[in-house]
Amino acid sequence: MAQRTFNTASSSACFNRDNEGEIRKESSIPFGVLEMKPFFVVVQRSVYRVFTFIFFCLLSSVSPSYGYDPLDPHGNITIKWDLLQSNLDKNDLKVSILNHQLYRQIERPGWKLGWAWVGDEVIWSMQGAEATEQGNCSRFKGQELPHCCEKKPVIVDLLPGALYNLQTANCCKGGVLTSMVQDPDKIAAVFQMVAGSVNVSDFIMPENFTLGIPGYSCGKPVSVAPSKYTSDGGRRWTQALGTWNVTCIYSPFLASTSPKCCVSLSAFYNRSIVPCPKCSCSCQGLPEAKCVKFGEAPSPLQELEDPNKEQPSLVRCTQHMCPIRVHWHVKRSYKEYWRVKITVNNLHIMKNYSHWNLVASHPNLKSLTQVFSFNYEPLNQYGYINDTGMFWGIQYYNDMLLEEGERGNVQSEMLLHKEQGVFTFREGWAFPRRIMFNGDECVMPPPDEYPRLPNGGHSARLSLSAIFCSLLLLIILC
Numbered sequence: 001m002a003q004r005t006f007n008t009a010s011s012s013a014c015f016n017r018d019n020e021g022e023i024r025k026e027s028s029i030p031f032g033v034l035e036m037k038p039f040f041v042v043v044q045r046s047v048y049r050v051f052t053f054i055f056f057c058l059l060s061s062v063s064p065s066y067g068y069d070p071l072d073p074h075g076n077i078t079i080k081w082d083l084l085q086s087n088l089d090k091n092d093l094k095v096s097i098l099n100h101q102l103y104r105q106i107e108r109p110g111w112k113l114g115w116a117w118v119g120d121e122v123i124w125s126m127q128g129a130e131a132t133e134q135g136n137c138s139r140f141k142g143q144e145l146p147h148c149c150e151k152k153p154v155i156v157d158l159l160p161g162a163l164y165n166l167q168t169a170n171c172c173k174g175g176v177l178t179s180m181v182q183d184p185d186k187i188a189a190v191f192q193m194v195a196g197s198v199n200v201s202d203f204i205m206p207e208n209f210t211l212g213i214p215g216y217s218c219g220k221p222v223s224v225a226p227s228k229y230t231s232d233g234g235r236r237w238t239q240a241l242g243t244w245n246v247t248c249i250y251s252p253f254l255a256s257t258s259p260k261c262c263v264s265l266s267a268f269y270n271r272s273i274v275p276c277p278k279c280s281c282s283c284q285g286l287p288e289a290k291c292v293k294f295g296e297a298p299s300p301l302q303e304l305e306d307p308n309k310e311q312p313s314l315v316r317c318t319q320h321m322c323p324i325r326v327h328w329h330v331k332r333s334y335k336e337y338w339r340v341k342i343t344v345n346n347l348h349i350m351k352n353y354s355h356w357n358l359v360a361s362h363p364n365l366k367s368l369t370q371v372f373s374f375n376y377e378p379l380n381q382y383g384y385i386n387d388t389g390m391f392w393g394i395q396y397y398n399d400m401l402l403e404e405g406e407r408g409n410v411q412s413e414m415l416l417h418k419e420q421g422v423f424t425f426r427e428g429w430a431f432p433r434r435i436m437f438n439g440d441e442c443v444m445p446p447p448d449e450y451p452r453l454p455n456g457g458h459s460a461r462l463s464l465s466a467i468f469c470s471l472l473l474l475i476i477l478c
Contacts (some may be wrong), residue, residue, distance in 0.1 A: 024403050027352075070158075070358065075104065078099065078248075079099075080095070080098065081095055081245075100180065103179050104179060105182070111177070111211050111212060117206050118206060118207060121195055122149045124194040126172075135326055161258040182357060195312065196296075207221070216249065258281055258282060260440045261324035261436075263432070263443065270452060274449050279321065324344065328342060328435075340416065347408070352401065354399065359437075364418075366387060367417040369416060370414065373394065425453055428447055
């Protein structure tokens, strides 16, 4: 057997055996540097720990309630307080609630504005809205009682048809605010009140504002430039003594822990229909999942409706358990155009959706030619990138999505131009990237389940190529 030989000179220079017989490699680094190496290791670990601590501090400083929407980066609800007049113990105030969101609206039962007084202020009178509770006003015995003595009052909008002497401009809509794209004339709610404290003459802005709507969180009041008003067509302007803005933003993480809609897909070139993913919004059998089977009617107790509260989710029993299903169907293909049909089904047993809207993202929406039965407006927030648009119903025709039943659906078709070099039916390109209903993200099927082109298309192309090659070969041989 051949024996391996080593260069003893070089090996003795590079390796030594210690007392335990283990081989260790000699280092050519000077001894002083070896003694300093542990110090550098300690410093490196300390720096690493400091940076890790800073990172977690920055991460924890970001509020989990903050919601940034790339489709509406500047969207918010602004609460504006105008101090119109200030007397010894009473202040005339005008409060405006402005919905500065492109597609997200405030549905029934509407907003419920709340705040906390800093002192012992009370609301003496109010127009255009009302407090839900009067509170304990026993300290005002023997005189006219205030409208509200609560430390933390909750204010709601008046219903349509309120008495004329109780109304103000832009009031009395039941707390409903439309989005900016749908109807910019109905994005505001305004009420006036007289409030003040017996012990404090100067007005102090309240704090801890809430909207009473799931998903919204409000910041602190910020003093801004005083509002200006005119009553004679602009000939004379008056201004408030002080103006404060409170900004409220929406976060889907705070709004709901489960989705509220899902998407199903189909196409003319494939017989299969891709349904909504199973348990998209909930699962049958769970304690919070309430549904009614097809052919059955809900019990009378379940049908009791309180207009001041959000209706519980009572839907038809389906595999997805969503109150809203959006179906996207690729209907036809022409030489230069293609047609899509959109159907929105309401599976909620007890709820109508008034002033609904649908937001869809698809790269071919920038070449949208015509929309039937729906209104449409592109949401091009980033200049030339125009791949997202908003659909909503036509007033007095289909702007009300009725509860589940034979008429509980709205549908439309749209015609899109085929862009050369971009358009294709392959790999699910004809289906939307994202769909939202009333501002809520809908659950999409997984991409690998999208309707695909039939294999016959590929075989036909291959067979034509084979026939062409065969004919060419025959011509050459002949």
